[in-house]
Amino acid sequence: VQLEQSGPEVKKPGASVKVSCKASGYIFSTYGISWVRQAPGQGLEWMGWINPYNGNTDFAQKFQGRVTMTTDTSTTTAYMILRSLRFDDTAVFYCARYSTTYGLDVWGQGTTVTVSS
């Protein structure tokens, strides 16, 4: 079971970033995908999750209106798009496999997003 994330990104303030998370080794539609942000030297911050089976999403209030989460079941890939980037969005973004039983039991390696002018 593995989650492989896309490479590092550098974006300007106001731009959008799209991070991908390729799942393998399990039936993609049977587990959710959560996204977690970690700013430099800071703790983990839950952003939201998506159910690949039906596309339903649930976002932390802080990110509502600025984040989109989608999945492509044909390629078993999840995507997270964060818009209107600010300097304090500079962080490592993780995807993680989610279930109500195990929580976040498999994590991607993380994608570094740097917001810089």
Add this chain to the structure above:
Amino acid sequence: QSVLTQPPSVSGAPGQRVTISCTGSSSNIGAAYDVYWYQQLPGTAPKLLIYRNSNRPSGVPDRFSGSKSGTSASLAITGLQAEDEADYYCQSYDLSLSGHWVFGGGTKLTVL
């Protein structure tokens, strides 16, 4: 400020036992929501350590144990080893408007 409060740091000598607390409220842990624990070694992605309060995934040593009571939860590590030095995070579900799943602020464990 997270709705789940953890001590910023704990420490212990090799072989000792340490505990990390995770204090919540009636809108999360006290509302009977399960607690999960994650270990993050320096420069790596977090790893699931404990699920549903006290269960260990396969491969996690039995030196790690979790418990929950009332509005708090705890992670205990016995027989402390140098490789246990890491950041530890608790996670639970919260009913308040601040979000749904929430993490504690994290605890840095230093092995002396």
